Amino acid sequence: MSDETALGAAIARQEFLLHYQPVVDLRTGAVTGFEALVRWQSPERGLVPPDQFIPLAEETGLINVLGRWVLEEACRQGRLWQLALGDPTLQVAVNVSARQFQQVDLVEQVATVLRTTGLPPASLLLEITETAVMGDPAKAAATMRRLAAHGVRFALDDFGQGYSSLGHLKRFPIDVVKIDKEFVDGLTRNASDAQIVQAVLTMAQALGLEVTAEGIEDHAQLDRLRTLGCNHGQGYLLSRPLPAAAATALLTART
Numbered sequence: 092m093s094d095e096t097a098l099g100a101a102i103a104r105q106e107f108l109l110h111y112q113p114v115v116d117l118r119t120g121a122v123t124g125f126e127a128l129v130r131w132q133s134p135e136r137g138l139v140p141p142d143q144f145i146p147l148a149e150e151t152g153l154i155n156v157l158g159r160w161v162l163e164e165a166c167r168q169g170r171l172w173q174l175a176l177g178d179p180t181l182q183v184a185v186n187v188s189a190r191q192f193q194q195v196d197l198v199e200q201v202a203t204v205l206r207t208t209g210l211p212p213a214s215l216l217l218e219i220t221e222t223a224v225m226g227d228p229a230k231a232a233a234t235m236r237r238l239a240a241h242g243v244r245f246a247l248d249d250f251g252q253g254y255s256s257l258g259h260l261k262r263f264p265i266d267v268v269k270i271d272k273e274f275v276d277g278l279t280r281n282a283s284d285a286q287i288v289q290a291v292l293t294m295a296q297a298l299g300l301e302v303t304a305e306g307i308e309d310h311a312q313l314d315r316l317r318t319l320g321c322n323h324g325q326g327y328l329l330s331r332p333l334p335a336a337a338a339t340a341l342l343t344a345r346t
């Protein structure tokens with residue numbers, strides 16, 4: 092069986108699940124939301140991480156079917172958490188790849204999922220990378236504006252990697268910038284990474300954007316980010332991505 096056939100069969104058999112990595116308010120320690128990260132629970136291969144199947148899913152177009160499932164599952168779970176906590180502001184972040192962005196019915200798909208799950212549009216954060224929108228920036232911007240008109244929010248993922256430019260922040264309706272973990276990693280070890288993080292925070296403040304730092308792994312990084320005024324973060328220090336039940340336990344334990 093080819094890898095493509097195996098992946099298609101896995102989708103048909105619904106062998107995927109989501110893990111959820113908490114996004115934390117660095118000032119209070121409160122969990123403000125979760126990023127959904129897909130895994131393949133393969134009967135033969137065990138729990139397969141996304142970097143081992145997302146690229147193939149993108150090449151073959153299977154990402155559209157898989158991505159639709161991810162979106163629906165994440166929104167469904169997010170709404171359950173909101174109802175359990177009585178907190179409609181809890182955010183759910185979903186990664187969207189380039190190919191998904193080119194689907195003609197993406198806006199309709201998202202609107203349908205929001206309607207059927209009952210998740211408030213403003214609680215959904217779609218994470219895109221600059222590379223994902225650079226194929227056809229004008230079209231991507233138009234799609235994003237239509238989604239934004241529904242109330243959906245956007246995060247620019249892996250900021251600092253690839254083509255990062257200030258122009259993109261103006262051109263696309265971005266609400267959140269996610270500082271790539273490479274810079275967080277270097278933050279307390281070299282001056283240039285610290286300056287880059289500082290510059291992103293200053294720029295974000297000027298543009299009215301939220302900032303989430305990714306890949307926080309130690310206390311020195313956390314302290315530095317707090318000092319610099321970075322308000323949100325993710326990383327193994329705060330929590331690894333968790334199965335839904337563990338994420339629920341974390342949420343209810345903290346409130």
Ligand code: G
Pocket residue numbers: 127128129140141142145158161186187188332
């Ligand atoms: O979970 P992990 O840290 O191993 O994720 C690796 C990569 O896979 C990340 O770049 C992440 O954005 C991507 N990824 C995880 N889940 C999804 C998903 O549901 N859809 C898409 N398009 N990418 C995902």
Ligand code: G
Pocket residue numbers: 112128186248249272305306307308325326327328332
């Ligand atoms: O591309 P994206 O930012 O969506 O990828 C998120 C990826 O980063 C996931 O694979 C997630 O498991 C991983 N990740 C989350 N926190 C940390 C961390 O503190 N350190 C490292 N090395 N990876 C992390």
Ligand code: MN
Pocket residue numbers: 126186218248
């Ligand atoms: Mn992401």
Ligand code: NA
Pocket residue numbers: 248249250269271272305
């Ligand atoms: Na990222």
